[in-house]
Amino acid sequence: VTGDIAGFAAATFMRGIPFVQIPTTILAMADASVGAKTGVDLPQGKNLVGVFKQPELVLMDPTVLATLPLEEIRSGMAEVIKHGVIDAPDLFADLESGAGTVSSWWGGAGVIWLARTLRVKIDVVELDPFERGRRTVLNLGHTVGHGLERVSGFALRHGEAVGIGMVAAARIAAQLGRADPSLAGRISAALASWDLPVQCPPFDVERIWEAMTHDKKKQGGELRWVLPRDIGEIEIATTVPPKIVKAVLRDLGARRSQ
Ligand SMILES: NC(=O)c1ccc[n+]([C@@H]2O[C@H](COP(=O)([O-])OP(=O)(O)OC[C@H]3O[C@@H](n4cnc5c(N)ncnc54)[C@H](O)[C@@H]3O)[C@@H](O)[C@H]2O)c1
Ligand SMILES: [Zn+2]
Numbered sequence: 001v002t003g004d005i006a007g008f009a010a011a012t013f014m015r016g017i018p019f020v021q022i023p024t025t026i027l028a029m030a031d032a033s034v035g036a037k038t039g040v041d042l043p044q045g046k047n048l049v050g051v052f053k054q055p056e057l058v059l060m061d062p063t064v065l066a067t068l069p070l071e072e073i074r075s076g077m078a079e080v081i082k083h084g085v086i087d088a089p090d091l092f093a094d095l096e097s098g099a100g101t102v103s104s105w106w107g108g109a110g111v112i113w114l115a116r117t118l119r120v121k122i123d124v125v126e127l128d129p130f131e132r133g134r135r136t137v138l139n140l141g142h143t144v145g146h147g148l149e150r151v152s153g154f155a156l157r158h159g160e161a162v163g164i165g166m167v168a169a170a171r172i173a174a175q176l177g178r179a180d181p182s183l184a185g186r187i188s189a190a191l192a193s194w195d196l197p198v199q200c201p202p203f204d205v206e207r208i209w210e211a212m213t214h215d216k217k218k219q220g221g222e223l224r225w226v227l228p229r230d231i232g233e234i235e236i237a238t239t240v241p242p243k244i245v246k247a248v249l250r251d252l253g254a255r256r257s258q
Helices: 002-015 026-032 062-067 070-087 089-096 102-127 134-139 142-151 158-175 182-192 205-219 242-251
Strands: 037-042 045-052 225-230 233-237
Touching: 002 026, 002 037, 002 045, 026 062, 026 070, 026 102, 045 142, 062 102, 070 089, 070 102, 070 134, 070 158, 070 182, 070 233, 089 102, 089 182, 102 134, 134 225, 134 233, 142 158, 142 205, 142 225, 158 182, 158 225, 158 242, 182 225, 205 242
Parallel strands: none
Antiparallel strands: 037 045, 225 233
C-alpha cells in the first residue's frame, strides 16, 4: 500500500519526480514493487486512480520480513503461487509438494521462490509494459478477487481474495471445458498448504457480481477473464456466461440471493 501511494505521489507531484521502491512485505516484493503500476483506491473500487510510473530502483532486503505477521506472509504467498500458475511450473511444483511452509521460507527457499516469481513478472512486464495484451495474465484471480475484497469491506487481505479468485477462475475454466477439473483442486491444495482460504465467504452472490462488474460498467468495458488451462498455460476470455460464474461462486460458498 505504501509503495502504491508513494509511487502515485511521485508520478503526479510536480508532473513527476524520481522515486525508489523499498518493499517490506512478500506481496510487495513478489508483485507490487515491480511493474510500475501505482495508484490509490476510491470508495467505488480498487485502483481507480493511478498511473504507470517506473521507480529508479527497487531495493529488496528479505531480512525485513522477519517482523512480518504470519497472515501477511500467507497473503503474499498467494501472489507467489499465482506466478507459478501463470508461467513457472517448477515453482508451482515446489509449492504444491507441501514444501511450502513458513520455516522453509527462512530455510532459504523463500528468496529462491521470490526470484522465480520475479522472473515471471519481469518477463511479462518487459514484453507488455502498459497491459495492451500479454500482461493481462497477471490479473489471474483478480476479477473475482477484487469483487470479494470490496464486498468484505477490505477485511479480506489482497492475497487471500486473489487466492479464492484463482480457484474460481480454474473452476470456471473447467465448466467451460477449457481446463481439466483437477486443476482447481491442485491450485486449492497449494493455497491450503499455506492456510489460505479456498472457499468463498458466505457473501450474497449478486453483491459479489455487482462488485466485480461495477467498474467495468462505468467504463463501458467488459469483464476480462484470465482462465488457467493448465499450470503455465493461461487464456483470456471475455465471454463467460454470468450464470456459470455465479454457479461457481455458489459452489465455493457464496450465498444464493434472497
Ligand atoms: N501496484 C501493483 O502492481 C500491485 C500488485 C499487487 C498488489 N497491489 C496492492 O498491494 C496492496 C497489498 O499490499 P501488502 O500485502 O503489502 O499490504 P500492506 O501494505 O497493507 O501491508 C500489510 C501489513 O503489514 C505491515 N507491514 C509491512 N511491512 C512489514 C514488516 N516488514 N514487518 C511488519 N509489518 C509490516 C503493514 O503495516 C500492514 O499492516 C493491495 O492494496 C493491492 O491492491 C499492488
Ligand atoms: Zn494482486
